[in-house]
Amino acid sequence: MTITRFLTRALAAVPLIGGLLAAPQANALEIMASHYGALLNTAPIAVALERGDYKKNGVDVTDVMSSVGGGTGIRNMVGGGLGYGIVSTSTALAGIRQGMDIRIVHTAIRRVDDLLWVTRPDSGVSSVKDLVGRKVGITAPKSSSELMVVMAFEAAGFPGKADIVALGSVGSGLSALEQGGVDAALILEPLYSARKDRYNVAFSLENLPSMTPTVGVATGDFMRKSPDQLRGLLAAWRSAVNFIYENPEEAAKMVAKRYGDTLPVDVATTSMKRMAAIKYWSQGDFDMDGLNIWVKGMERMGEWSGPVDWSKVLDDSFLAADLRK
Incomplete structure (x- = not known):
């Protein structure tokens, strides 16, 4: 497996x-x-x-x-x-x-740095700024993943500028990303370390407080x-x-x-x-x-x-x- x-x-x-x-x-x-x-x-x-x-x-x-x-x-x-x-x-x-x-x-x-949002290598996305007005995947409404997206966009100076899309499981989100359904999707450790060569990091949560x-x-x-x-x-x-x-x-x-x-x-x-x-x-x-x-x-x-x-x-x-x- x-x-x-x-x-x-x-x-x-x-x-x-x-x-x-x-x-x-x-x-x-x-x-x-x-x-x-x-x-x-x-x-x-x-x-x-x-x-x-x-x-x-x-x-x-x-x-x-x-x-x-x-x-x-x-x-x-x-x-x-x-x-x-x-x-x-x-x-x-x-x-x-x-x-x-x-x-x-x-x-x-x-x-919360075990969570990251990744994108396709050819997307041209490398920051929150690049995702303003674009689709960002989360697991479910009112989930911690939604909260992290909201906080990350606020910390970057773009409050409310994400088009948040609920996609279900992490695997479903990554599938949607690979098929072009969203511009960034959630991934967690240790899955990120296993698949880091397949994606670029769109944004991390390193700038959020403990x-x-x-x-x-x-x-x-x-x-x-x-x-x-x-x-x-x-x-x-x-x-x-x-x-x-x-x-x-x-x-x-x-x-x-x-x-x-x-x-x-x-x-x-x-x-x-x-x-x-x-x-x-x-x-x-x-x-x-x-x-x-x-x-x-x-x-x-x-x-x-x-x-x-x-x-x-x-x-x-x-x-x-x-x-x-």
């Missing part, structure tokens, strides 16, 4: 990735992670598993349930009795607003009954992120091994080195500016209204002392 087919399937279904470690022991635990095995947002989990970071911190992670994100993923997590997962910030906030007994216990991603699109959440029950395991999970995440930043090539081999032969080592290496260079992953500490920027974006897309009472949403007590603010 090619990486393109793998990502297309991963973004359109909710697979269960099991049997990652040996038989369960006293502290055996299953966790949930958005897009694990497909995208790089949860790659530190693969690194932590391969390095034994979880066991070093007193947790035996035996399974990782992979979700395509959205409300279904977090409902599956809570309904399936899982105490911890990594989900989009939007999903976490929506779940808390709906009354789910969960809290955000750490941040996971601090940048923001927090992905977080770690825990259920109230898990927080009360298994506080040491939760601390271990967060410590392992931090250890894995630090290892990635210090050893991106070695980390890439670990991610490729855990993700399977659908993510070749050379692609993993290119994409992981790119993400490490921009400090894509968070150690877990709460960046309030980044969180508030994301919420403002949700408001713009009609997905949120009013201020967030962060005291009822965040719990930093399971983070290492030096990460608490």
Whole structure:
């Protein structure tokens, strides 16, 4: 299976990735992670598993349930009795607003630079300015991809000048681009690193501020009954992120091994080195500016209204002392 087919399937279904470690022991635990095995947002989990970071911190992670994100993923997590997962910030906030007994216990991603918009090599497009009044593909209305296009055009000084077209999956968008249906289409890592020779970058999101699109959440029950395991999970995440930043090539081999032969080592290496260079992953500490920027974006897309009472949403007590603010 090619990486393109793998990502297309991963973004359109909710697979269960099991049997990652040996038989369960006293502290055996299953966790949930958005897009694990497909995208790089949860790659530190693969690194932590391969390095034994979880066991070093007193947790035996035996399974990782992979979700395509959205409300279904977090409902599956809570309904399936899982105490911890990594989900989009939007999903976490929506779940808390709906009354789910969960809290955000750490941040996971601090940048959105894994998203790029690409164009055909013969298009003559190399910037936002070149796309003014032209068709720019997104996945769906009110999606994070629409928000990123809006923000990118604003940052470049051309607010409201994109002709935004909803195309469905990333694969559908790239097909539309190749057939001339749009002038720029969304692509994500690691697919970009696998296909970068086929496209030119129309624009990236490197000029946007740091923001927090992905977080770690825990259920109230898990927080009360298994506080040491939760601390271990967060410590392992931090250890894995630090290892990635210090050893991106070695980390890439670990991610490729855990993700399977659908993510070749050379692609993993290119994409992981790119993400490490921009400090894509968070150690877990709460960046309030980044969180508030994301919420403002949700408001713009009609997905949120009013201020967030962060005291009822965040719990930093399971983070290492030096990460608490």
